[in-house]
Amino acid sequence: MHIAHSVPTRYWHRLDNGKLQCDLCPRFCKLGPGQRGLCFVRGRVGDEVRLLSYGLSSGFCIDPVEKKPLNHFLPGTPVMSFGTAGCNLACRFCQNWDISRSRQTERLCDSASPDQLARAAVAHDCRSIAFTYNDPVIFHEYAIDVAKSCHQYGLRSIAVSAGYVCPAPREEFYQYMDAANIDLKAFTERFYHRICGGSLAPVLDTLEYICHQTDTWLEITTLLIPGENDSDREIAQLSRWISTHLGEEVPLHFTAFHPDWKMLDHPPTPLTTLERARMIAMEEGLKYVYTGNLPDDTGNSTCCPECRTPVIERSGYMITGWAVTSEGCCQHCGHRIAGHFEANPGHWGSRRLAIDINR
Known part of the structure; x- marks a missing residue:
């Protein structure tokens, strides 16, 4: 084709x-x-x-949906993941820099129509397709067409984005996205300007738009970089803003930095920093706070905010315990758990499977 x-x-x-x-x-x-x-x-x-990259990709993989990370959207299910080349930010710490900063069309080695993608996802028993690795807003037209094809086949569409987009294209884009994880990279304009080549205000505007004006399920990720955005004060301010402007039930993921691309001189994030950030965010009222990129079963698991009993226990990306009813409620006290759940969790686990879309 x-x-x-x-x-x-x-x-x-x-x-x-x-x-x-x-x-x-x-x-x-x-x-x-x-x-x-x-x-x-x-x-x-x-x-x-x-x-100039419609229908082109840097490769296709099947991942656990928790890797996006999304802990409250069809837990345990497989998602087909793909991206293109390029990005509209220039983050010095980018962990996908070989894709996002690529200026070589040779990186776009795979070709697939939206219908091919949706059919391949169905064939591999995926429940959704995620636009990830680089920011999908830059391949706006392709992502929307893929999302439309997803819906024709009963699949969900997921955007993993930095939220750096203008209002008009944003409104069109999120009409077709069932879930999103937005990178809130820090909570200062200084960080965005100096380290990302962008600005914070448009990202906050996108978060409020998704949360209050769309049906898109929203989760947020902040990568904590030692000495840059990991102070108690900034973590508290970020968490308080989410609680006040978005609501206490929006899940927040604190993930660990490892030295990459132009920030090789910074140390990796210790688990103690993630644990401290999680505690601060919960003290600010957030009900679902997670840690990522380092082993931490406690920080990966979901607890009922009412009775504090674990309702989804995880070890890495593997679900090891499930106490959510078919109506999405805690089996212990009946409290409604925020998110999109099914009667039973998926069992994809931690596997990552690279696939050839044209086979």
Whole structure:
């Protein structure tokens, strides 16, 4: 099947100096003839801005949905994961930098139509498809078409994103997303400007939009980097903002940094930092707080916020205990657990399976 990898986009306008301004994200890249935006996959072709990677991917894997991380969305089920190349932020600590900072189209080695993707996910018994590894907002048109195909086959669509997107494309995008995990990378403009090449305010705006104006299930991840965004004060401020602006039932994941790309001089995050952050966030009123990227069965498990009894026990990505009713309630006290649950958990476990989409 032939796929046209260059497709027109809608979110741009012409400037008085003849350049075209991309209006997909707050970078507002201004493009002369033949130029690409910082994201690499959107560029000027003639007199329009086009997506140049439609139908292309850096590879396909099947993961546990908890790896996204999503702990309250169809726990234990397998999800087909894929991304493209490029990104609209420039995080110095990026752990997928070989994909997100790629400027080589050779990284996009696999090709698949939205229908092919959905059929492959069904064939491998997946319950959902996740747009991940790099930010799906930059392949907006492809992600939406894949999500539409997912829904035709009874699959869910998941966005793993930094939330750095403008209001109009954001509104269209999240019409089709069933769940999202948004990276809230820190809680200071200084961190976003100096380390990510972006700004915090648009991300907070996206979080409020998803939470209050869509039906998309939302979870949040913050990667804690020693000496950069792991102070008690910042963790408390971040947690308090989530509790106040989004609600106490939005799950928050604190994950461990390991030295990568341009931040090899920073030490890895110790488990004690994650445990401390989890305690602070719960003291600020958040009901579901998790740790990640390091072994911590307590920090991976879900407790009922009413009776404090474990309702989903996990060891890594493996579910080892289940006490959630078919209605999504605690089996011990009947309290409603926030999220999307089924009568029984999936049993995918910690496996990761790379697949050839064209076989």
